[in-house]
Amino acid sequence: MSDLPRKAVTRTAKLAALPLGFAGRATWGLGKRIGGRSAEIVGRELQQRTAEQLFKVLGELKGGAMKFGQALSVFESALPEEIAGPYRAALTKLQEAAPPMPTSTVHAVLAEQLGEDWQELFEEFEDKPAAAASIGQVHRGVWHDGREVAVKVQYPGAGQALLSDLSQLSRFARLLGPLIPGMDIKPLITELRDRVSEELDYSLEAEAQRAHAEEFADDPDVVVPAVVHQCDQVLVTEWMAGLPLSEVIANGTDAQRDRAGQLLARFLFSGPARTGLLHADPHPGNFRLLAGDHPDGPVEEWRLGVLDFGTVDRLPDGLPPTIGTSLRMTLDGEADAVYQQLCEEGFVKESIELDPDAVLEYLLPIIEPAQVDEFTFTRGWMRRQAARVGDPRSPAHQLGKQLNLPPAYLLIHRVTLSTIGVLCQLGATVRLRDELEAWMPGFVPEEEPAGSELTGFDTVISADISEEAVEGSTA
Template sequence: MKTTLRFITPGQALRLLSIQRVLIRHGLDEIVFATHLFRPVRFLFYLLPWNWFRRSQASRAERMRMALEDLGPIYVKFGQLLSTRGDLLPQDMAAEFSRLQDHVPPFPGDQARAIIEQALGGRLEDHFHEFDDTPLASASIAQVHAAVCHDGRRVIVKVVRPGIGRTIRRDLGLIWILAQLAEKYAPGGHFMRPTNVVREFERTIWNELDLLREAASASQLRRNFIDSDVLYVPEVHWDLSHHDVLVMERISGIPVRDVEALEAAGMDLKWLAEAGIEAFFTMVFRDSFFHADMHPGNIFVSHPEADKPPRFILVDFGIMSSLSEYDQRYLAENFLAFLDRDYQRVAELHVESGWVPPYTRVDEFEFAIRSVCEPLLDRPMREISIGDLLLRLFQTARQFNMEILPQLLLLQKTLVNVEGLGRSLYADVDLWQTARPLLDSWMNERLGVRGLYKSTKRNLPLWIDRLPSLPNKAIHVLERLHENRLQMEMRSDQLDDIKREIRRHSQRTIYAVSGSVFVLAAAVIFGLDSQPAMFAGIPAIAWLLGLGGLGLLFVSLRE
């Protein structure tokens, strides 16, 4: 769903005043006055009474984080998205925004009951034997309640907050307006393209609001790991789920951030750290479908049993992502090339994959990558952060007009979370050493003899189906080529813009010709001394020229 607002509504105007009050309270009006738009009246900043007193000693990044928390849940979620854009934000600000958490007061249990009854129909008692009005957790989009089904299944019920759609529309409209102003007036705004960030945020938050979409994501991930000894995904109860209500199996486990409890339960923390890394890389490269919000609050570890090893349990599937096979391949090759310090290959892969423009000079790009990576890779492998490496690579590639894909940014953010999780469990875990066998195996599967066999086996039925018609199509193309009747159709936004520009110039030319013809016709009517052939009292040549001009004008308007 896309929000495009041209005017500020009265409600948004009031909201803008409240935002201004929050910014002033945190001393952020100095940022507003530093922009190109308000720089001519910057002297007013020193005339405002609240600037005469001692300001907060917190850093600018801390003040911005606190302001977002005061502005409410939509701005908190926007800040969380911005924390993934380390390629755009200063490092201190991206790090501070990553600390943003949803601290939203719960809404009353009777409202949750009403939403469930409206979504599922009938009374709540028709669907659940027990329902706890006190929520287990409350976030910006929804809150979670514990319940028991009539058949004894223990479940959690996730319910969308009442009126959240209206709040999202109002605040998104303001964020769009602020982003458009920033893009136009802020230093570097045109390069950073904040409207693209808002567009990505808008898509993400509307997707989170649809709990059926989250249910589908959870079901897909569960199928991918149904036989796994490392990862468990709770079951979705589709018969009780709706756009505004999600019912899932209730899990029991130890929060992964509680390292003392894991040790007390006799867990092998080194194994846990390596297993978590392997599970994530399996999502990315085997399934091309990964949980993109793997912070410690969304990960638990099952209690150990005599016949089963502990497993990671994931919850909250509102933010998922995937990579195309094309991106998978180049990402794996990039990682392996980094490990081998083959920077020329890294540069070539970026050009081949289309991540940077085709006119990019490989030698210049290689030198830039080398200058960024050598200081990092000169350290012991266990001290190298793959997330930091990707981030620095993205920052460097931006200088070469690389358009960072949203799925790559989500991957980078999740890698940082996975690395932090692994090292919180076992400080000496080597992510590179753990991931390399998986990458080598994936590359052999896709690019080796086995990969060629699988690809051929998968595509052979399609080739056989199309083979009988192939000779006729080839002969048809050759005949049209021989007769100079072969046409190629090219489609792109830039070509469409060029066509429109040519059409405008063509129309102007036609208007000029038409006007000239009309003038000439008038000259014939009023300026001829001889007696030409007449029709209805007007020279015939004037009729011809006039009708010709009208015809040209009609054709131009039809264009």
Template sequence: MSEEKNLPTSRVVRTAMLGRVVAGQAVRHVGTKVAVAGRSTEYRTAKMEKSQVQAAKAIIAGLGTMRGAAMKLGQMMALVDIGLFPEEIREDMQRAMSQLLHSAPTVSFGKMRTVIESDLGGRISKFFAEFDETPLAAASIGQVYRARTLDGRSVAVKVQYPGVDKAIRADLRNLSLVLKAGKAIAPNVDWSALSTELRERIEEELDYAVEAQNQRRVARLYRGHPFITVPEVLTELCTPHVLVTEFFEGRRYEEIRDRAAVAERNRVAEIVFRFHMGSLYLHRQFSPDPHPGNFLVGPDGRVAFLDFGVYKHLTQDEADRQCDLMRAVQTDSPEAIHAQLCRVGVIADADGVSPSDAYDFIQTLFWWASTPGDVALAPDAINEAVLVSINPASAHFDLARKQAMPADQAVVLRMMLMVVATLGQFNATGDWNNILREWLDGAAPNTELGRADAEFRGAAFSSAL
């Protein structure tokens, strides 16, 4: 983590910081256009790809020195772009993304101590027997420390940066500048819609009391699960700016991706899939932000899921629509898919989109779900799905842009694509189709994890009677 820098909170200073990032990219972008004029199509394409990579790296680096909304947008951009770059520069991009996902400039412990003691109402020693002043992690809104409670429990203490709420609101007012920076990478993305989602999510994330409530609910759902765990919340030590949970020792995503054997990567991938997708189909709730920095793999094989600052709950009707849509996807029937897309509002003009066009469009998004048997996912697993909406040359670009996708469907789709992108980074193989059918149609599980999960859910159901 880099050395401490003061956190500017005024709109003027934040605007200047964002402006430097955007201006730098504007110069690079214009310079590239001039340099490639008159060259062959292949040469221009190669130069523009290089320009986009340079823009992505510079924007990620620039936003990563800030906190709040700007860095959160940088994290989202990093995840959306997983697998979209040429193979020869993909490794460099992954390193830049990983750095952004897990680190940020640190704030001195003296300043963080003030937040802790002010919120808890007393000196740290009144609440903790031990407190390591070196942060374990520094992210967009706060830092995480390791401590031990007076009764001996090992805990993780997440503390919000002092003044970060003001900095975030300054960023939100200046979001148009960030959008200009984003257009250097993907000029056809609907950055306005992205900014709306960002505003809503960031405001929720500012209150750690909301996150504590979300995490308690999810922890109850998975308490005693054989391979999924959610650290318990110590409610008595939580405030709007301090969140204390049980400490979980585990390996990060990059270590699994880069060093784990194939069998372990597949196992972790299936667990990630079961947690995020299963929470949606079994419990009508899910994390809209399932990025790779939010889980750890423990020495006993359990996977701990972290960060519930934003957690989406669906109504029964919304959940039923999601189930019906996935069932239609799995029928492999153009007519069934077309009818369901019309029902959920994805297709606004039933006569303007044929069943075959609807089928092709859905296959671009959900091919991994509709294919029976083991399916291998590669790092570029979501390339075509993302390019549908950002590349005018895509066969489905017009269809994607003309349809008015309901908000709940858009959030679910984003979650699914981010999960699949993560599994692709693992080069994971799994029978995703059958796992989905376990939840949708009561199909028998065909993996060890599936059988263990079914046994857990059966026991939980019996105990609830």
């Protein structure tokens, strides 16, 4: 029924060819250096050629390859401009496009899931897909009650392809490291693989989307489409138009960028407080900027549309209050208290001893956006942070290698870092402190709980800094 299982051998061959290509280019680079070219110039050329092959292969495949590409794309801001520039369009394409399923396959899935008379459920159904993702594609239609709907149809064999791709990618994760300085790829792939079963279960996605749609109904800032119908491999929700965030990144006005960035930060911090769930797939393809009933009205009145709740982190009590407390303590320069709580919470292992002042000095640049009333997120800022913690010669890198990321915070860490990556792509000026004060328990002193421990925003952002740190947490 599907191309995915039948072409498993082809998929594996394409992915397996990636490390061979990387190795060949490394040999080419060594020859160039022997020939007298500087290591820096040769290194940039190697990065560029590696990126070119990687994104080409990921763009051709669905399943885990595309899922990995989408996750990687939000970190484009950390790439040097000479690497990021040529591939920005390719990365953006991964966020919203993939080769479509044949129409006959789509109809067969709908008949199996909705019944042979499935067409009677729709007044209209467009065979041409409106969007595609890693495990399914979306078709536009009109439900029998007249509502415009989005019909997500899961690729047959998607689970098998997802697991196969991610397993293959994890075998050469170390070779992908140079693409994103300061970030270890291996735990990202591991975390994506661990959540395959949840993403394939449309009942869980429908449950999470219903919770958000109910909570944000009539919200002045955030829109979540209602769930219309759901079964194992088909999910029908209300249709949401609007300006895709990828278009705002590419061509948006300053006002649109700032509005999108502010609302993205607001949704990141308010979602767990209001629903007990953290939307855990914050790539630009999952967001829209909605002008509402008055397209010519002020951008300040536009709302953020949120899609795809297939991956969520369940936080029934919201983000822990200690996140806000630890962030505030770091901003206040309480080095000894912060370090003590890092140790108590497992971010510093018992066998490691660090200088509290050095730890504070390491953290402060990372949480710069929270130090001021408003902050402009830029690709340049993201690159500087990545270079600071990713350069093996830097003190920050050496200290970061000794920090540990507890497994419970892997997903919160990735979502936070991914959101910051999108804000940097937007180049948005955001009043982050406003959102922290409104939604982050413990950030305002009066809300500080007794006996708080550190599980904080600062360590969540910083703990991506080394392979050793994350591998230590997932062993």
